[in-house]
Amino acid sequence: NAGVTQTPKFRILKIGQSMTLQCTQDMNHNYMYWYRQDPGMGLKLIYYSVGAGITDKGEVPNGYNVSRSTTEDFPLRLELAAPSQTSVYFCASRTLAGGGNEQFFGPGTRLTVL
């Protein structure tokens, strides 16, 4: 299994441009998440999904959109990029099995908005 994969690894955007960050998992996990991590800080939840067709906002959803048309894919869309969205973005997934909240993370996308 590849686990959670993210593309691209790096991207530089100009203010006002749009882009989609891709996230795919091959573990048949129901739950998927998008986080952002600013320098020296912990992760903040942007959006999450509990299954195909179902998404919900996290702590910092403004400026982002998501969709979940399949179990495997959970893309994150930035419509009008702003410098405040410069960050590292992590996608994660987990199964419902077990009592805890064990998430598997991708390697991240480093985004710079200039």
Add this chain to the structure above:
Amino acid sequence: DAKTTQPNSMESNEEEPVHLPCNHSTISGTDYIHWYRQLPSQGPEYVIHGLTSNVNNRMASLAIAEDRKSSTLILHRATLRDAAVYYCILGNRDDKIIFGKGTRLHILP
């Protein structure tokens, strides 16, 4: 969401045990205690979780106080590769989990 308190940073010598503390005095009865770590320039990695009893796995041990208001992550023999930020997080299978700033662990050779 119940909050956790961790030291900002800790140091330990290589090949010695490391005890990383976490306080969570407002933990609810259904909250599991999770530990994740984040190596430099990588995504977070799950380490261990537990509810009431102490837990062991190949990476670490988790010691949970009897009143569940604190816990300790134990790395039995630290290596340089264990230098990372360690996050103590509360939650159950239905919750979103909230990452704080964690403890930055430095390993001295």
